Amino acid sequence: MTDDEKYLQELLAKEAAGELKPSERFKIPAQDMPTQDGVARRSNINEVAEGYTELEARLEAMRCLRCKTAPCIKGCPVKIRIDDFVGAIAQGQYDEALAIIKENSLLPAVCGRVCPQEVQCQETCTVGKKFKDPTQGVSIGRLERFVADRDTGDGSVPKVAPPTGKKVAIIGSGPGGIVVAADTRRAGHDVTVFEAFHKPGGVMVYGIPEFRLPKAIVQDEIDVLTKMGVEIVCNFVVGRTRTIEQLMNEDGFDAVYIGVGAGLPRFMGIDGEHLVGVYSANEYLTRANLMKAYKFGEGSDTPIAMSKKVAVLGGGNVAMDSARTAVRLGAEKVYLVYRRSEKEMPARIEEVHHAKEEGIEFCILQNPKRILGDDEGYVVGMECLKYELGEPDDSGRRRPVPIEGSEFTIDVDTVIVAIGNSANPLIGQTTPGLELNKWGNIVVDEKCKTSLDGVYAGGDIVLGAATVILAMGQGRTAAAAMNEYLAG
Amino acid sequence: MIDVEAALVARARKPGQFVIIGVSDDYGERVPLTIAGVDAEKGTIRLIFQRVGKTTAEMADMKVGSDLGYVAGPLGNPTHIEKFGTVVCVGGGIGNAPLLPIATAMKAAGNELISILGARTKELVILEDEFAAISDELVVITDDGSHGRKGLVTEPLKEICQRKPQPDLVVVIGPAIMMKFCCETTRPFGVHTEVSLNTIMVDGTGMCGGCRVEVGGKTKFVCVDGPEFDGHEVNFDLMMRRLGAYKAQEQRAHEQYKEHRCKIGLDD
Numbered sequence: 001m002t003d004d005e006k007y008l009q010e011l012l013a014k015e016a017a018g019e020l021k022p023s024e025r026f027k028i029p030a031q032d033m034p035t036q037d038g039v040a041r042r043s044n045i046n047e048v049a050e051g052y053t054e055l056e057a058r059l060e061a062m063r064c065l066r067c068k069t070a071p072c073i074k075g076c077p078v079k080i081r082i083d084d085f086v087g088a089i090a091q092g093q094y095d096e097a098l099a100i101i102k103e104n105s106l107l108p109a110v111c112g113r114v115c116p117q118e119v120q121c122q123e124t125c126t127v128g129k130k131f132k133d134p135t136q137g138v139s140i141g142r143l144e145r146f147v148a149d150r151d152t153g154d155g156s157v158p159k160v161a162p163p164t165g166k167k168v169a170i171i172g173s174g175p176g177g178i179v180v181a182a183d184t185r186r187a188g189h190d191v192t193v194f195e196a197f198h199k200p201g202g203v204m205v206y207g208i209p210e211f212r213l214p215k216a217i218v219q220d221e222i223d224v225l226t227k228m229g230v231e232i233v234c235n236f237v238v239g240r241t242r243t244i245e246q247l248m249n250e251d252g253f254d255a256v257y258i259g260v261g262a263g264l265p266r267f268m269g270i271d272g273e274h275l276v277g278v279y280s281a282n283e284y285l286t287r288a289n290l291m292k293a294y295k296f297g298e299g300s301d302t303p304i305a306m307s308k309k310v311a312v313l314g315g316g317n318v319a320m321d322s323a324r325t326a327v328r329l330g331a332e333k334v335y336l337v338y339r340r341s342e343k344e345m346p347a348r349i350e351e352v353h354h355a356k357e358e359g360i361e362f363c364i365l366q367n368p369k370r371i372l373g374d375d376e377g378y379v380v381g382m383e384c385l386k387y388e389l390g391e392p393d394d395s396g397r398r399r400p401v402p403i404e405g406s407e408f409t410i411d412v413d414t415v416i417v418a419i420g421n422s423a424n425p426l427i428g429q430t431t432p433g434l435e436l437n438k439w440g441n442i443v444v445d446e447k448c449k450t451s452l453d454g455v456y457a458g459g460d461i462v463l464g465a466a467t468v469i470l471a472m473g474q475g476r477t478a479a480a481a482m483n484e485y486l487a488g
Numbered sequence: 489m490i491d492v493e494a495a496l497v498a499r500a501r502k503p504g505q506f507v508i509i510g511v512s513d514d515y516g517e518r519v520p521l522t523i524a525g526v527d528a529e530k531g532t533i534r535l536i537f538q539r540v541g542k543t544t545a546e547m548a549d550m551k552v553g554s555d556l557g558y559v560a561g562p563l564g565n566p567t568h569i570e571k572f573g574t575v576v577c578v579g580g581g582i583g584n585a586p587l588l589p590i591a592t593a594m595k596a597a598g599n600e601l602i603s604i605l606g607a608r609t610k611e612l613v614i615l616e617d618e619f620a621a622i623s624d625e626l627v628v629i630t631d632d633g634s635h636g637r638k639g640l641v642t643e644p645l646k647e648i649c650q651r652k653p654q655p656d657l658v659v660v661i662g663p664a665i666m667m668k669f670c671c672e673t674t675r676p677f678g679v680h681t682e683v684s685l686n687t688i689m690v691d692g693t694g695m696c697g698g699c700r701v702e703v704g705g706k707t708k709f710v711c712v713d714g715p716e717f718d719g720h721e722v723n724f725d726l727m728m729r730r731l732g733a734y735k736a737q738e739q740r741a742h743e744q745y746k747e748h749r750c751k752i753g754l755d756d
Contacts, residue, residue: 277733
């Protein structure tokens with residue numbers, strides 16, 4: 001028995017005897033998750049974080065104080081019974097832990113990897129508060145991932161109620177669509193998921209890179225849907241191939257869920273954005289992930305810029321994903337240009353940390369003024385301005401203010417714009433009577449119902465910019481309302 | 489030219505719309521192709537393409553009865569069809585293919601139809617009989633004079649614009665450079681000129697932004713705002729640069745494909 005194993009046994013024995021004090025739990029070192037070496041992983045697309053071992057997971061779980069108030073649950077968008085599942089892990093009851101998570105979340109292997117825990121469950125963790133650092137709280141996400149990864153998926157397909165004769169159409173096969181499909185199918189409805197791309201999974205497949213979320217995990221979730229009897233139709237663009245009106249009036253669908261996700265990529269509106277070598281993050285990541293541009297010449301036909309020096313604009317997870325993808329596609333120098341300071345970056349702390357380990361240079365308090373091109377129209381550089389932080393703005397973050405006369409030029413051949421998306425107009429344009437707000441996002445009530453009867457919506461197309469877990473949360477709400485509507 | 493079984497696309501499609509195809513589910517590039525025709529009864533759409541890169545070469549090498557990886561569509565906004573009066577349809581090379589359904593619909597809407605078909609040489613003039621059957625006036629013109637008039641499409645286009653009364657609308661589909669010069673030809677006459685743009689695209693639903701063009705000084709997406717735009721507002725120079733973005737890599741993929749076919753003993 002190793003020292004750590006002995007230590008765990010002692011802790012468990014004390015806990016069983018009711019003698020384990022909080023001060024002793026605070027002494028348990030926060031368990032780091034093993035990762036691939038920072039240099040080695042620059043040249044492969046395999047997952048960076050390798051997951052806890054059993055011993056690490058149980059020690060980490062022992063750090064949890066089992067607070068009576070469980071503040072972590074309040075921080076979770078889908079209200080997973082976190083204290084209970086963490087407790088089960090400490091006891092080595094992994095199946096039990098997974099069952100607890102699955103009461104509320106259908107995609108634990110995904111959420112354990114991509115949720116921004118430090119601003120959700122871990123932000124409110126008492127252990128983190130004690131150390132005045134949310135990253136020192138109990139690593140709830142890593143524990144969620146640990147039990148999800150142990151699930152061998154031995155045909156544990158959720159039970160489906162007897163057929164109701166009602167038909168549900170789900171537009172988009174991303175996280176929201178998957179959840180609605182599972183929940184409405186469980187209620188016995190006939191469910192079809194329509195996907196515009198040639199592969200299902202939405203942002204989890206085209207957007208989030210393999211090194212952060214292996215595609216096999218997403219495929220497993222899709223397979224579960226198929227086994228439940230959900231039909232998945234790819235290459236079907238609702239609004240074009242068929243409209244929502246046609247699906248409901250001619251094709252016999254009784255309810256529709258709109259989960260079409262990210263819309264039109266935003267650009268900066270500066271000179272030079274039409275140069276060759278300027279990408280939206282959506283395009284860059286889609287080419288790299290869904291279309292496997294990293295295998296160009298080895299089976300893939302998808303071209304992507306052969307970049308040497310890349311500037312990524314933005315400070316969110318998508319910016320980190322783009323920068324880290326560029327590294328793996330062979331870029332020698334990758335700059336991450338963000339107009340606020342690192343503290344204001346919306347990206348997950350772990351992604352920021354991993355990006356730095358991979359050699360990405362953070363250029364904070366800077367913003368591009370224009371992109372420079374050569375005579376042939378290729379990007380050759382970017383003129384930037386330095387910024388400083390002023391008074392807090394509407395978002396509560398300090399407003400970045402440009403410093404006059406601080407222009408300087410960086411030498412880049414590729415610019416990836418990762419500053420968010422506007423709403424996709426396709427569904428709105430082709431669905432009469434569907435209420436949109438002034439930004440083009442779909443207006444829904446607290447049950448995720450739109451202005452049209454039987455039509456529900458959630459995720460990015462409603463929220464503007466959501467996360468996987470928020471999309472899932474809305475999917476849950478919508479599916480419950482749809483099941484109620486269809487029963488009535 | 490191929491006919492592809494895609495019943496839902498055939499049913500929904502209107503003139504001016506396009507599809508995105510892929511030859512394989514996993515690794516292939518996604519290529520936008522304009523729909524040249526449709527057989528609603530058989531549920532097929534007609535795609536006419538020129539063998540220029542790997543994907544089109546693979547499509548050209550397909551035997552009757554084989555499967556494409558996928559077809560998604562119809563995409564883009566349909567052409568606005570109404571009775572304008574006199575409509576001039578100008579096609580360049582392979583552009584005649586997407587132009588035909590538009591010309592047919594314009595004629596059916598009661599317009600007087602003048603068609604100008606241009607190509608480098610005689611062999612590249614396609615669909616001449618089909619245009620002849622619907623046009624009130626047809627001009628065929630080749631760069632080398634091997635068929636019809638000798639010269640560029642801009643010459644007869646200018647002559648027609650000089651007529652009194654002027655044509656009410658010009659629709660141009662062809663290579664970017666040809667559309668650019670057609671727009672320069674009609675601009676002094678103030679004749680509204682619609683062009684159909686075929687830019688590089690990934691998803692075709694507004695998500696990637698790869699197809700963006702500058703129209704009237706604003707960024708527009710060909711897939712959701714187009715593919716047709718007022719040609720006098722389009723910045724063709726920027727668009728042509730972006731079209732050439734992947735030339736070297738496209739060539740490499742095509743070379744590899746040809747090499748591979750030689751190794752397995754096929755022609756090409």
